[in-house]
Amino acid sequence: MVSFRDFQPLELAVSVSTSLVRRSAIVLAVMVGTTIHAGAGDNLNVVRDLSSRIGPVVGAAMACGDIPRPRIQSIVGRFQAVIREASNSDSDRSELVRQFDRHVADGRAAVAAGRQDCRRAELQLGNIERSIGEPAVAAGPPLASPPAPLPIAATGAILAPPVRGVTDREITFGSVLPLSGANKETGRLLKLGMEAAFNRSNDAGGIHGRALKLIAADDGYDPNRTLNAVRQLYEKDQVFGFIGNFGTATAAVAIPFSLERRVLFFSPYTGANVARHDPPDRYVFNYRPSYSEEADALVRYLVKLRRIPPRQIALFAQDDSFGDAGFAGVAKAFRALGLNDAAIVRANYVRNTVDVAPAINQLKAEKAPVRAVIMVATSRAAAKFIEKAHDALPGVIFANVSAVGASALANELMLLGPRYAAGVVVTQAVPAVAGYSSLVLEYKGALARYFPGEPADYTSLEGYIGASILVQALKAAGPQVDTERLIDTLESMRNIDLGLGAPLNFSPAEHQASHKIWGTALDESGSYQAIELE
Structure with missing residues (x-):
C-alpha cells in the first residue's frame, strides 16, 4: 500500500x-x-x-x-x-x-x-x-502548458465541463459488433436486445429525463477492424461509453483503447480473462460468467453425470485467444478434479472460417476413442464441426459454451436435419427463454412491443440484461452523470434485482455481476430444454 x-x-x-x-x-x-x-x-x-x-x-x-x-x-x-x-x-x-x-x-x-x-x-x-x-x-525547455482554466459561474462556483456523449436530452453509447460476416446474426441479436432495454427505459421517462441512444459499428468480428470501429464511435460519434462489444480477440484491441481514455467498457460478449483482470480494470464491467466457469461446469457434467472418462474428452476450439480461454478453463477444471490436464486433446480451426476437416482428422486419429467434445467456437464453425463429426465420431456428445450463440447454432443444425441437433448441449449465461421469471416475461414484452415477430433468443436476452443493469446504474448515479460517478455507482451495487432468479453483485474488487450458469440441450425440434449440470 x-x-x-x-x-x-x-x-x-x-x-x-x-x-x-x-x-x-x-x-x-x-x-x-x-x-x-x-x-x-x-x-x-x-x-x-x-x-x-x-x-x-x-x-x-x-x-x-x-x-x-x-x-x-x-x-x-x-x-x-x-x-x-x-x-x-x-x-x-x-x-x-x-x-x-x-x-x-x-x-x-x-x-x-x-x-x-x-x-x-x-x-x-x-x-x-x-x-x-x-x-x-533549471536549464530546460518550457513546461507543457497547464490545462485550460475551468469555466466560472457568476456565483464563483466552478462549472463542470460538458460530459462526452451526454446532452440535456440524450446519453449515447456505442457497441462494436459483427454486423457482417459469419457472426452477423449474433451481432444483430445483441444489438436488438440492448435496444429493447433502452427503448423500454426511454418510454418510462428515460434517465432523469434523458433518452438512451445506441450506435453500433461493424468490425465483422475481425480484430484488425476493431480499432477503427471503436475510434469512430469515440471520436466521431462522441459516445459516453461502450456496451455489449462482441468477441475476445476484438476485446483485446478495444479494452486498451477504453482504458487509456477512461471510458466505460460494459458487459462485453466474452468470458475471457482479457476482460477479467485481478484486481479488475476500473472501467471494465462484465455481466456474464467467465469461459473458465462454463468449461468447469461442462467438464463436471461430462465426468460426473454422463460418466465420460476424462481421457475421452477432447476440445474443439478457435485458434486464438477465444479458444485459449476455453482451453484454460478445461485445464483448470481437470486440475480441480484431481485429473492430469497434460493429456487434453485440443483440435483447432481458424477464426472466421468453417475449415474443420483438420480437427476432425486429428480426433479420428486418437488412440482412445473420443466420446465427448467441449466446443469453444462460433455458430457456423460449430455447426460444420457437428455435421462432419456426426458420422466420423459416432455417438459423441457435443457440449458448447454459450458464446456459440444458442439460436444461431440451433438454426444452422436444423437446416442440416433434426438428427444433428438432438442432444447438443449448450451452457447459457441467461435463464431459459421459455421460462416464466419476471425478467424473461419483461424481456418478451419488450420484444413484442419494439420488435414485433422477433422470437425470444438467448443472445438478445443477454443483450437485454446487460443494458438493463446499466439502466439501473445510470438512474442511481443521479442527474449529473459522468464516467467516474457511474463507476462509483456500479461498484456500490449489491443484490441487483432484475427478476433473474440469480444473485447479481458488483464491488470494487468484483466487476463480474453473474456467476450463474444454466444448462440446456437441443431436442429434435430445435428447441432448447433445461438440463441439470450437476
Whole structure:
C-alpha cells in the first residue's frame, strides 16, 4: 500500500530532453516532490514511479463526494498525456494504465477503510494543483502548458465541463459488433436486445429525463477492424461509453483503447480473462460468467453425470485467444478434479472460417476413442464441426459454451436435419427463454412491443440484461452523470434485482455481476430444454 503524505513543490535541478514525455513528467514530478535524473530510456520507470505517487491521491479524491470532479479530471488528463507519450507500444500503454488504476484503487480503498480522510485528500489535491502552476526548473525547455482554466459561474462556483456523449436530452453509447460476416446474426441479436432495454427505459421517462441512444459499428468480428470501429464511435460519434462489444480477440484491441481514455467498457460478449483482470480494470464491467466457469461446469457434467472418462474428452476450439480461454478453463477444471490436464486433446480451426476437416482428422486419429467434445467456437464453425463429426465420431456428445450463440447454432443444425441437433448441449449465461421469471416475461414484452415477430433468443436476452443493469446504474448515479460517478455507482451495487432468479453483485474488487450458469440441450425440434449440470 502506498503511504500518504503532503505533496510540496521542490526546486528541481534536472537535465531535460526536448520530448513531451520528459516535459510532462517534470510537471508531474513537481506535483509529488520528486527529482528526475532519468534518461530517455527510463521514461517507463519514471511514469511507474509517478503513478505510485499520484494514483493514491486521485483515488482518495474520487472517494470524497464533496471534491468536484473537474478538479480530479484535470490531474488525470495530464497523467494520461504522460502515459501516451511514454509508451512505445499498446502493451506498454495498457500496463501503465492498469498500474495507475491499481494505485487509484488503493487511494479509494484507503478512504473507505478510514486510513485516509477527505480533509487530507482535499489538502493533497490542492497541493498538487498549486504545484502545477509554480514549478522551478533549471536549464530546460518550457513546461507543457497547464490545462485550460475551468469555466466560472457568476456565483464563483466552478462549472463542470460538458460530459462526452451526454446532452440535456440524450446519453449515447456505442457497441462494436459483427454486423457482417459469419457472426452477423449474433451481432444483430445483441444489438436488438440492448435496444429493447433502452427503448423500454426511454418510454418510462428515460434517465432523469434523458433518452438512451445506441450506435453500433461493424468490425465483422475481425480484430484488425476493431480499432477503427471503436475510434469512430469515440471520436466521431462522441459516445459516453461502450456496451455489449462482441468477441475476445476484438476485446483485446478495444479494452486498451477504453482504458487509456477512461471510458466505460460494459458487459462485453466474452468470458475471457482479457476482460477479467485481478484486481479488475476500473472501467471494465462484465455481466456474464467467465469461459473458465462454463468449461468447469461442462467438464463436471461430462465426468460426473454422463460418466465420460476424462481421457475421452477432447476440445474443439478457435485458434486464438477465444479458444485459449476455453482451453484454460478445461485445464483448470481437470486440475480441480484431481485429473492430469497434460493429456487434453485440443483440435483447432481458424477464426472466421468453417475449415474443420483438420480437427476432425486429428480426433479420428486418437488412440482412445473420443466420446465427448467441449466446443469453444462460433455458430457456423460449430455447426460444420457437428455435421462432419456426426458420422466420423459416432455417438459423441457435443457440449458448447454459450458464446456459440444458442439460436444461431440451433438454426444452422436444423437446416442440416433434426438428427444433428438432438442432444447438443449448450451452457447459457441467461435463464431459459421459455421460462416464466419476471425478467424473461419483461424481456418478451419488450420484444413484442419494439420488435414485433422477433422470437425470444438467448443472445438478445443477454443483450437485454446487460443494458438493463446499466439502466439501473445510470438512474442511481443521479442527474449529473459522468464516467467516474457511474463507476462509483456500479461498484456500490449489491443484490441487483432484475427478476433473474440469480444473485447479481458488483464491488470494487468484483466487476463480474453473474456467476450463474444454466444448462440446456437441443431436442429434435430445435428447441432448447433445461438440463441439470450437476
